Amino acid sequence: MKLGFIGTGALTSAIVTGLKSVAKNPAPILLSPRSESISADLAARYPDVRVADDNQAVLDGCDTVMLGVRPQVAHEVLSGLRFRRDHHVVSLIATVSREEIAALAAPAECVTKALPMPMIARGQGATIICPPDRSMAALFGSLGKAIEVESSGEFDAMSVVTATYATYFKYLETIHAWLKGQGVPDDKGRDYIATLFKALAQAPDTKPDADFTHLAADYATRGGINEQVLRELTSRGMFEALAESLDGVHRRILAD
């Protein structure tokens, strides 16, 4: 595989870093020259990563091309390029449909959407891939987990999950702030919370057949303190409010 990237920003940088430092992927990589400091830095760090003269030179020098520009400029950038029929086009552009990319990348016949996350740089997290694509599942699977989905409906719904990260950290921050209010030193509270939640995050792996309700039930002993917090937050509508926010994000993704 000769891999090219059009758009060398935060996400491309994370993928290239992951491929070269975690997966030790031998595929040569060609980067578009915009964001000069990022592309030059990647080329300096890894011997088989080069910066092309322009976007067309990236396309001409690769067989697989990842599109990492922002949605606002996607149409303008792609419509000026000459794709080949045998290019494998992998769009990372979150809010532009596969059909739109396929039209812009014609006559390329193989067009895939992928949604990796920045933690891919450390070989962590999961990448959603649509439609199922063996070579991309292998590539992204070498950097965490690859989850292939059949339909754009499934892809769009799963992408809503990525809107919940900040809320997760706000949840941890609320616990941390409460501990500080009790006089617990900042670093000890942070260490304790981070270590406990890291262990909790592993529970689905240790019990692969248990759904999340069962995992919650494992901790919500009747009459116990976990049951108390769960019951109180449920009765205040916290989880209904979360589900409504997910609906709102979904509507926004579908409208884009």
Ligand SMILES: NC(=O)c1ccc[n+]([C@@H]2O[C@H](COP(=O)([O-])OP(=O)(O)OC[C@H]3O[C@@H](n4cnc5c(N)ncnc54)[C@H](OP(=O)(O)O)[C@@H]3O)[C@@H](O)[C@H]2O)c1
């Ligand atoms: N970051 C994430 O967590 C994340 C997660 C999932 C999906 N995505 C998707 O990934 C895409 C990239 O996101 P990002 O966070 O990496 O954005 P970013 O850091 O802003 O990178 C966008 C890159 O596109 C370059 N660019 C702009 N116009 C160009 C042109 N005409 N030719 C070539 N390159 C051009 C920019 O260069 P300049 O800096 O020189 O303008 C920049 O290097 C987006 O479509 C986003 O939806 C991002």
